[in-house]
Amino acid sequence: MTNINLVNLLVNESETLRSALKKINISGLGVCFLIKDNKLINVISDGDIRRSLLNNLKLSNKVNKVKLKKFIFVKEKHDFLDLQNKISKYKIVPILNDKREVIDYASEKRFRQIPQSEPLLKGNELKYITESIKSGWISSRGKYVNLFEKKFSNFVKSPYSLSTSSGTSALQLAIATLKLKKNDEIIVPDYTFVSPINSIIHSNCKPVLADVDLETLCISFDSLKKVVSRRTKALILVHLYGNSPELQKILNFCKKNNIKIIEDCAEGFGTKYKKIHVGNFGDFGTFSFFGNKTISTGEGGMVIFKKYKDYVLAKKLRDHGMSQAKKYWHDEIGFNFRLTNIQAAVGCAQLENANKFIKRKIEIHKRYKKKLNELNYIIFPKDQKYTKNSHWLSYFKINDNIKNHKFIRNDLINYLNKKGVEIRTGFFSAQQMKIYKKYKDKKINYNNSKIISDTIITLPSSVNLKNKEIDYICDLILKYKLN
Numbered sequence: 380m381t382n383i384n385l386v387n388l389l390v391n392e393s394e395t396l397r398s399a400l401k402k403i404n405i406s407g408l409g410v411c412f413l414i415k416d417n418k419l420i421n422v423i424s425d426g427d428i429r430r431s432l433l434n435n436l437k438l439s440n441k442v443n444k445v446k447l448k449k450f451i452f453v454k455e456k457h458d459f460l461d462l463q464n465k466i467s468k469y470k471i472v473p474i475l476n477d478k479r480e481v482i483d484y485a486s487e488k489r490f491r492q493i494p495q496s497e498p499l500l501k502g503n504e505l506k507y508i509t510e511s512i513k514s515g516w517i518s519s520r521g522k523y524v525n526l527f528e529k530k531f532s533n534f535v536k537s538p539y540s541l542s543t544s545s546g547t548s549a550l551q552l553a554i555a556t557l558k559l560k561k562n563d564e565i566i567v568p569d570y571t572f573v574s575p576i577n578s579i580i581h582s583n584c585k586p587v588l589a590d591v592d593l594e595t596l597c598i599s600f601d602s603l604k605k606v607v608s609r610r611t612k613a614l615i616l617v618h619l620y621g622n623s624p625e626l627q628k629i630l631n632f633c634k635k636n637n638i639k640i641i642e643d644c645a646e647g648f649g650t651k652y653k654k655i656h657v658g659n660f661g662d663f664g665t666f667s668f669f670g671n672k673t674i675s676t677g678e679g680g681m682v683i684f685k686k687y688k689d690y691v692l693a694k695k696l697r698d699h700g701m702s703q704a705k706k707y708w709h710d711e712i713g714f715n716f717r718l719t720n721i722q723a724a725v726g727c728a729q730l731e732n733a734n735k736f737i738k739r740k741i742e743i744h745k746r747y748k749k750k751l752n753e754l755n756y757i758i759f760p761k762d763q764k765y766t767k768n769s770h771w772l773s774y775f776k777i778n779d780n781i782k783n784h785k786f787i788r789n790d791l792i793n794y795l796n797k798k799g800v801e802i803r804t805g806f807f808s809a810q811q812m813k814i815y816k817k818y819k820d821k822k823i824n825y826n827n828s829k830i831i832s833d834t835i836i837t838l839p840s841s842v843n844l845k846n847k848e849i850d851y852i853c854d855l856i857l858k859y860k861l862n
């Protein structure tokens with residue numbers, strides 16, 4: 380909160396209505412704060428003064444003649460959510476110290492809740508949406524769908540891209556293209572957003588949960604080797620929070636064991652491994668354009684392919700399995716996983732700014748890391764030798780060697796949430812949840828996944844996050860006292 384000059388908001392009870400009105404006029408806030416002996420006694424609006432004048436008061440009358448009504452305020456150590464609630468009803472809310480002196484005020488403009496990750500739609504989004512609406516092509520035909528796929532291919536340098544209705548349908552489409560049998564096994568990390576696990580189950584295959592690496596949060600190679608079986612047909616490798624595992628060993632191992640790879644790059648847009656965009660290493664790479672992702676189409680996704688024949692089959696499956704040669708003739712049981720022309724129009728505009736967005740995400744991460752460096756109870760991810768992380772969401776872990784680390788993690792989150800900063804826990808170890816327990820592999824203990832579940836905190840990382848907001852968040856964290 381910044382200090383402001385309150386002079387134009389404070390009106391002493393000995394002042395006149397004219398003087399109060401002048402102050403309201405200067406501040407432009409529509410209210411002034413009536414004080415007696417420096418203590419707040421009421422909030423007077425320009426409407427209150429207008430009503431007083433209509434009730435025969437004169438501009439030369441003292442302001443304390445205005446009929447007093449109940450008013451609202453918050454204390455210096457207020458609860459942020461309570462304040463938000465009051466702002467939504469009263470627009471201007473005075474903030475008082477223990478002596479009832481006005482030390483500041485809150486309004487919608489002055490207090491913004493800082494979100495985790497919001498989209499930035501200030502490029503050509505509206506222009507292209509308007510064009511697609513004017514063209515009449517609002518479903519999945521129209522120029523933007525193909526254009527978006529082409530531009531996406533250029534961006535990630537992949538030969539074939541196919542847009543989908545979401546990151547989850549992209550995953551399901553990739554699995555369907557593998558043509559696996561019922562109960563074939565697909566290895567998936569235990570620490571992930573659940574979408575890849577659910578996609579495997581909905582495809583009638585069996586997810587086998589592997590542990591993750593403490594540093595990269597991606598699948599651990601040792602764990603992968605332990606959970607692999609004769610029935611393993613594929614691996615979904617999740618590039619969590621923009622990270623990448625040490626890929627080479629995994630690629631060699633999967634090749635040797637004839638295991639197909641789907642790279643889930645929903646959180647890895649912009650991440651490169653050995654200078655190549657992730658998604659290009661596996662047989663398939665899938666992306667999400669949900670509202671919190673680095674580029675967004677509202678809802679939406681993309682699959683990229685190594686092989687043309689997979690692309691052709693996936694395209695057919697995406698469109699109800701309809702034959703390309705004969706309309707309404709179906710030779711596959713397909714889905715409707717298509718992206719609309721309007722969404723693709725947004726995607727084209729977003730791609731125009733994608734490099735800027737990725738650059739900003741990386742800057743945000745660096746600024747957090749630099750500012751919070753002195754705190755020895757938190758751990759930021761280390762830079763990896765071959766990976767250029769796009770830092771979709773910045774995060775740190777609470778050092779799990781510290782007693783009460785779980786409590787500290789949750790307490791720090793509550794403390795920042797109350798100050799209007801949306802920081803969050805990350806995902807949770809899937810095998811801890813009742814519905815996923817049966818996909819545990821008894822040979823491993825998921826220790827790393829559990830530690831990350833208990834210690835991770837994700838930080839606001841929107842591309843339009845201002846440096847001063849990062850500094851505000853860091854100052855709050857620096858002030859937080861470990862008990």
Ligand SMILES: Cc1ncc(COP(=O)(O)O)c(C=O)c1O
Nearest residue numbers: 545546547572574645667668669
């Ligand atoms: C790792 C991961 N995979 C898949 C998805 C699913 O994407 P969507 O929400 O677009 O279905 C998400 C996220 O939202 C994700 O974070």
